[in-house]
Amino acid sequence: MQHYIFAFVQDVINQPDNLKRSEQWLKEYCEMEKMNYSELSQQLNSFFQLLEEYRKRNTFILYRFLQLQAQACFIDEERFALLRIQPANYEFPRISAYMGTSCSDKNTITSSHNGGLVGGHLIGL
């Protein structure tokens, strides 16, 4: 099953035009294996949405989130590496900045690159 899901993801990444056909195959396979297709499909959708976001904003923390979401889709780190998604270089934020609890996003300068999460490693990020 892991191999099949990996092949599905690889196929969608490399040949996005085949998405509908690939989804149909996956659905049939899940039915055959008595797996919950809608749950898996939801996790895969989240993965592809994150991948799209990562392509727009090539940050270290989004790459890490992508790896974690891949695990939710039964793709381990070894297989994830085979997807050849270029990892972002870890960079410290260039801009030290402040985002208080009541400050809106409007007109603020945020610490970018790795998203400015302090202590992310403590929760595996």
Add this chain to the structure above:
Amino acid sequence: MNNAEILTMVVSALMWQKYNGSIKLYTDNAGYAFIRSRKLSALWDGGIDTELLENNNYPIDPEIFWAAGKIIALEAQACPCVMLDTDLIVTLPIQHLLEHTAITALHSEALNSEVYLNPSLLKKPSGFHFPDDYNWNVLPSNTAFLYIKDESFRNLYLNESKRFMFRNMEKPTEMVSQMVFAEQRLLSICADRQQLPINYLLSDPFSLLNSSVIHLWGFKSLLRQNENVQVIYSKQLIEKFGEELSGYPLFMGYIGEHVVNHNIY
């Protein structure tokens, strides 16, 4: 606040109670209504105070000085005390780190000129002048965590901050520089003026040696833009603290709703 930010606030308040003592929330009526709507009124064992901020009539522009509520709350609180942002989790007991310090903040910040403006570029109230003995070279302090031991220093800092904020109504082009000066840079300047060293919980905010603090900080902007990121972050938070906080019914109840509503697992 999105669900990931609320979960952070829940974990923050409970972890503080578990390891470091009582905690109280200062907010306004709108904040309290939001807390009640999420059934989180019992989260702070020291209670929730809305009167202080609702009855305050300081001449401060809340759009420019959006964190002034923290300054007002600090003024009402007896020292020694800790001021903790709702997006910051302290994961361990830290009393021993505070014992021999007069001031402890989260970490120092670089003097980035886009954020910490040259004093000549700051908007000032009419007739206001910066004292000649301000040291503009000291590094600002991130006050998402702030411990102050004595009232004398607390009062000096707050008086300087209020002197700058009061009747300072000219809108800047962005809404960061005025606030971070009044709260973060002034703290360091006042400490330097009193020759009091500032201790920091973290020598570097992104150090992998950090074992005690999680702070959403600039990550909030990414969380607000992407629901998938919120879900993964929340899942990691629950995995890390779920067992540790399983004795708190409020936590378990909130997680139950969070998981059901957002299909985390």
